[in-house]
Amino acid sequence: MRRFLVLLRKEVKELITPQILLPFVITIMMFAVIGQVVGAEGEEAAANRRLALLDRDRTEASSALRAAIEGAGFTIEEAADDDAGEAARALSASGGSILVVVPEGYGAALGDATPARIEVYSVIRTFSVMSGQDSAALSAALLQVEQTVAQEVMTEHAAAIDPAFIKDPLAVVDHVMVGDRQAQVSRDTVMAFISTQTMLVPIVLFVVVMFAAQMVAVAIATEKENKTLETLLAMPISRSAIVTAKMMAAGLVALVSAAAYMVGMNIYMKGLMEGFGETGTSTSAATAFADQLGLTLGVGDYAMLGLSMFAAILVALVISLILGAFAENVKAVQSLITPMIVLLMVPYFVSMFVDVNSLAPVARWTVLAIPFTHAFLAAPNLFLGNAHMVLLGAAYELAWFAVLVVVAGRIFSSDRLLTMRLNLAKLKKQR
Amino acid sequence: MADVLRVSGLSKHYGRLEAVRGIGFSVRAGEVFALIGPNGAGKTTTLRMVATILQPSAGAIELDGIDVVSDPASARARLSYLPEEAGAYKSMRGREYLRFMAEVFFDDRERQTESLASAAEISGLGDRLDDKIGTYSKGMARKLLLARAIMTRPKLAILDEPTSGLDVLGALDVRDTIKEFTRSGMAVLLSSHNMLEIEYLSDRVSVIHQGTIHATGTPAELKERFGADNLEEVFAEVAR
Structure with a gap:
């Protein structure tokens, strides 16, 4: 055990090098900086919303419209020309982005309870999401005006009918059932809730597995490349201790790295949300329906989720260790671990877009045969109360791990570690 | 014998x-x-x-x-083995590498210290033992590796x-x-x-x-x- 700890310390130190740390720190800082920049940009854009208005109606109704637009945070500039087409061209030439034209007769039309027109000209200079924020804010303001006008017209012209009935004559009440439980909530709301609850799990898993796999494979390939492997193998440390120390060190470093990565991601997302003016909404209503539907996770559920993810990481580590053993040098590692990354990406994307169980039998069993699939399915299964599926999946992952550990042990105890080498670059040349 | x-x-x-x-x-x-x-x-x-x-x-x-x-x-x-093209962990310092080897071979701290001192002397690297191995010349690295190979006084x-x-x-x-x-x-x-x-x-x-x-x-x-x-x-x- 003491020797193992000495070896583990050495392995961790070997992994924490500036070459590994620097790209990592830069990535995290980039996320944080991008989040902050986008956030600040969004806030600044929201504070400086401008549009041009051509009011050819000049009635009380058009003044109310102007006030509503100003109320939405826009600074209004008068249009440069009385002709709408010319005003739009002038807007585009001057770098403006929105022109609202209120045609003559707008107020009169509303007074007669006939449809009135407003024309909105938008200049597109970029396709960035942020550039659409002004238009979205204007649409919201116009919708507000429309609703106010509708309310007034209904009160005046259809006093006998409840305005609420005209606005919404058919009330659709959504009920959702999960198993034998049900709640009065829309399917979209439930899906959005589950999505926010489970969104991070596959991302964390993907990031951790990718980092851990690369680290352990690189650790073995580096021993070969730097000619330290023969010395290590002749030392009084068991081969299983060498294998375990390398896997554990890579797993630990990958977990810490993933945690740091998630912190960066969090800062990024927070910056984005602030940029788009979204803030954390109260979750009391959300948790109410989640409780009714049983869509909440307890301590035991989290333990099962952790077990499934941990088992997936172990499988990835041992596969990478085996693949790394065949790499002649660090460069070859990237090519060699590609099959494992594909094995990881298939369930990642499949589980993101479709229900694995609804796939055709061959596709379904193929995807389920990949051990990583069960880690990606664990969170949705736990929400749906299929704990037994999660445990079966974890057992399947651990069975893979056990078999692969035996294979890795055989490779490390035999000559193959020194004699079998795959150099993909050489193989390509030979072809 | x-x-x-x-x-x-x-x-x-x-x-x-x-x-x-x-x-x-x-x-x-x-x-x-x-x-x-x-x-x-x-x-x-x-x-x-x-x-x-x-x-x-x-x-x-x-x-x-x-x-x-x-x-x-x-x-x-x-036993100890010094391969022809052996390398050492470049990110480690010379002394750190020798200490790692001593800790792997001996449970007893006294023997670890003793073999570390012996290796430092055999290597003849003096203060350079506190530098990263990556900065060593081929000859210095070879001396360090030889010191490592015999510091444990193998049979x-x-x-x-x-x-x-x-x-x-x-x-x-x-x-x-x-x-x-x-x-x-x-x-x-x-x-x-x-x-x-x-x-x-x-x-x-x-x-x-x-x-x-x-x-x-x-x-x-x-x-x-x-x-x-x-x-x-x-x-x-x-x-x-």
């Missing part, structure tokens, strides 16, 4: 290639035993089998009474080209150190292409060619047997 290492009927096949063909030799305590031969003769394969990192296809290796093939773990605690030190990459003075220092350690009972299994070094260091020499040992004896016996003035002529005679 008793035999520390006994090798008999040792063979190694890589597929159809027979790298080593049923060789046998022994190394006594305090003795330097050399294997000489042309490239591809089977020297490094033999050293790797004795060092437990390759498994023999046939034959027996006994180190200090232990069967190396069936109990490699016990054998590893009694058997397996040294493949121990002075490779060293200048003349460095090589002389290393040879003297090896001699000094053998006087305290350490056995050495040596391989080198430098016949002057072999002649200076070795008590006995085996000439190996195409996986077979063709002659074994003291340098003087071999020269007499082949009517040669030096070991290079013996080598050439066998290799032809």
